[in-house]
Amino acid sequence: MEDLIELAVNYAESLGAKYAEARFQRDIQETVILKNGFPEAAVLEEKKGISVRVLVDGALGFASTDGLTRRDVKAASSRAFKMARASARIMHEKVSMDDSSLGNVKVEVKQRIGFDSIDIESRTSLLKEAYKRAVEEATERNVKVPACSMTIDTWMTEKLVASSDGAYVYSLIPRAAFSMLMTAFHPQKGSVQRFFDLGGSGGWEIVERWRLPSLIEKEAETLSEILLSAGKSPSGKTDVILGPELVGLICHESSGHPGEADRILGREAAQAGETYLNRDSIGLRVGSRLVNVVDDPTLDGSFGFYLYDDEGVKARKRTLIKEGVINEFLHNRETASVFGVKSNGSARASAFDREPIVRMANTYLEPGDYSVEELLEDVKEGVYIRNFMEWNIDDRRFNQRYVGLEAYRILNGEIKERIRNPVLEVTTTGLWSSVDAVGRDLEFQAAYCGKGDPLQGIPVWTGGPHVRLREVILGG
């Protein structure tokens, strides 16, 4: 493969490209699906090929091929070159790459328990056990589970990235993921649903750590209780405590996305949108002094793990919001060049046939000093929102809505009865400015972040501690 990558870069340069980068990527994925207790088809997918990205007269061209012969690769280089050259005629601001130092390394994440050692039957049995316990748990409460789909995915991502200015990075990262959509139903109470993802990098040991049967049994119990006993949510001004699952999502949506430099430049304007931030927003206060949001691809075992990005730049922790102030944007080499800074290693591509664009990895709110009990004890009347179902945010990343699923009323510092679907519909600055205490706990959950065109779904973690918001207005 090294030969083909070298050929792709050299051939593009020989055609006249000022910059050329080639990436081989192979993703081998195995999926088992359990639908309402019965297995669907086991799915094995292999996606592999080479992409070439070139810079010609200040325009970027990209071509991919799943043919792995010298002829296919030269054709890809040639097509990328022609695409860039054709586009150059309507370029006003010429694209360039920053002068980041580039890696020449090999990164390999080891599996303690190899995926190969866990056959399809064992994977399906694990899901069946989880489903059985969920149904039993709900049935004990006279609640039905009319629909439940569960999926386990395991996959290996192998990449080799090389560029004309010296990057040469090989990586092999195994990942495992679980997702579930469960419906709980009661003839008089209606239905509630829960969807969530789990994920990490490593071997099957990740899946074992999740203890899926117990976890899903607990989810069924909680859903049943919500259905049977949750009362009307209060609205109006109140204190709110958010659980880590929601805090992580908020960090991702209203801190990570707005700080993506390609959005700031308008590159996603017709798709995922722009941002309320602009090039001069570094130093802008958007939240209270307790708010520190970071994005760190280097977290061991994380779903968004990588040590070098897909342009060959070394990954590092990025502090997006420091003490409530915008501190750093996410950059690839292209945007870094425009902003006059160095790339902070945020270029990711979801597959061989996708170009690297600015992405998050593991975005979270850094923990503070409070225990959950301490967060609660100072709340006279309030609401605790542990997780969510519905959410969205506008394409400038400023107006967002989160609808709680597992949620409770707080009275005099104690968690009281369940409430149903509290709505937090607020602006980004309104939300972060109302943070008055941050927990010392820290939890992560997995998600697939969607961006780019064609859409690139990439694995990320989102996370944080429990957080207290003072005097926010519930309801939307």
Next chain:
Amino acid sequence: MKKDEAPSYIVDLALRRGATDAVANLHDRQHIMIRFSNNEVTISKFYDESTVDIFLMIKRRRAATTIPFSSTRSLEKTVEKLIKIARMTPPSELYAPLPEGPFSYDPKLLRGSKVSLNPDRLVGYVEEAINAALKEGAKKVAGTLNAVVERNVLATSGNVHASQERGALDISVRAFTSEISSGHFVSVSGDEDRFDPSEAGRIAGEIAAAASNPKPGEPGRFTALLGPLVFADLISQVGILSSAFLVDIGQSFLADKVGSQVACEKLSLIDDPTVAGSYGARAFDDEGVPTRRNVIIERGVLKGYLHNSMTAKKYGVETTGNAGLISPHPWNLIVEPGEKSFEDLLAEIDRGIYVTNDWYLRYQNYRTGDFSTIPRDGIFLIRGGSIESSVRELRISDNMLRILRNIRDLSRTRRWIRWWEVEVPTLTPYAVIDDLNFTKSTM
């Protein structure tokens, strides 16, 4: 072995190795995408791929794969591995043999239109769209152009040996007159003759210019006039969630509603891939069954779900030609037109909101249909039958079934819509919805 012979070879091999049923589907696809922003090209991309989907059953045990097309030996090894996986897989709920052919297909649907993949020509389309938007007053223009030429060769153990071609073009244009004033429109076509990037740019520019200086909107229930981009997003949800597979896993508000009045009588929704030359036209599905015109909603009544052979067996009906080997899906959605013009619809609204586009639709509960989505680009207050002013920062927070029942009227003008947010090509009119709930941030 010639490439086109691979699907039949794979199916024969799978059957010899013990499969009761097998499908092999070779896809050859060339796709150019040009992304643009700030009135220039961000990146232009050429995708050249050749993949094979293989699906096999040993009665109730099923396995599937997608791999790059490669050597005969590699394909053979994949079949062997898949047989092994299928044997190990616990049995599914049902066994439905693959539909038995041979079938006859509409020759008009087998031949794809000619679409040029010449980079200079395609960059020219982008220039046309940008210039048309700028002419209307836009300051900056962004978007995506796609040109696709593809061919698939299908073989199944049900005596299917067939191939079909497809060519398609689409452009999505978003024009800005300021950071908070924008308009969006598309041109979507199965051939070059009907592709009109200038018109997409012009309409996006017109909306952006009209949307200048928006004021924060006020929440509440309003009569809403939904433009084709928004209504296509909502209607494509109805089409997608009419998949029997999604109904089964709880991911549909149409569960248990076949035969019921789920929408206003003015709404009829059809999945029709048999319209030759349209963007989503195709002759056969992934099981080789000829596609057909399927009525999903007729005068407000849900007529049925979309099926492959497996879901059809479970529901005791015939496949509708919408396979997806695991989950059936719509190909080409069509909403029957109303009788009034856009101007007539507008004139009949005394107090309302005109929404031109939306994005980020998420459900609180798929089964009930509770959801929200965010209007973006031009949003306009309507007073006394005319557009009064431009507003911003509102959210539609409502229920799908309520919205379908509250359709007051549809326009006779329809547009084909497909873009980043609306994946299934959808021919849709303007729609007037009574009592649509709008919310906004509380702080």
